[in-house]
Amino acid sequence: MNATEFKQQVISLSDRLYPMVTRMLGNAETAEDAIQEIMIRLWDKRRQLKHHPNVPGFVFLTARNYCLDLLKKSKPVFDDASENHITNVTENNGPAELEWKELNVLVQDIIKTLPDQQLEIITLRDLDGLEYKEIEGITNLNVGHIRVLLSRARKQVALELKKIYSYEGKH
Structure with missing residues (x-):
């Protein structure tokens, strides 16, 4: 997956990821940082993504798992x-x-x-x-x-x- 394909298929989903990540982490600033980290992780896996049958599902699963990992490490502050x-x-x-x-x-x-x-x-x-x-x-x-x-x-x-x-x- 090249940079253009990555932007079209993965980065374009970041606006839809934001509400889920914000809700899970309970903080808008933490969510923005998390989305950046998630995108970096996905960029590192771009070769695997190219052949994945459900790219959006993989992106949301990666985001969910990342948030769950963060929540395990620290107790969140909720602003609902x-x-x-x-x-x-x-x-x-x-x-x-x-x-x-x-x-x-x-x-x-x-x-x-x-x-x-x-x-x-x-x-x-x-x-x-x-x-x-x-x-x-x-x-x-x-x-x-x-x-x-x-x-x-x-x-x-x-x-x-x-x-x-x-x-x-x-x-």
């Missing part, structure tokens, strides 16, 4: 970058924005209670916006199983939200 990602979606002001932020916190709290695989899949798909093939490369699960886990996770989130809102409605 995923909240910024979700709340920036809306431009509403006033009560609607407050409701959106409250819902966001509720959903994040519910997601944190999901089983590990469901938590990872819903985070990679819905928060990080990865494609099923990319998630397959990261988790080594087949796409069908990923879809099942994602469906179960979403149903659990919906069920918990329904419980919360139907409880609040009885007052």
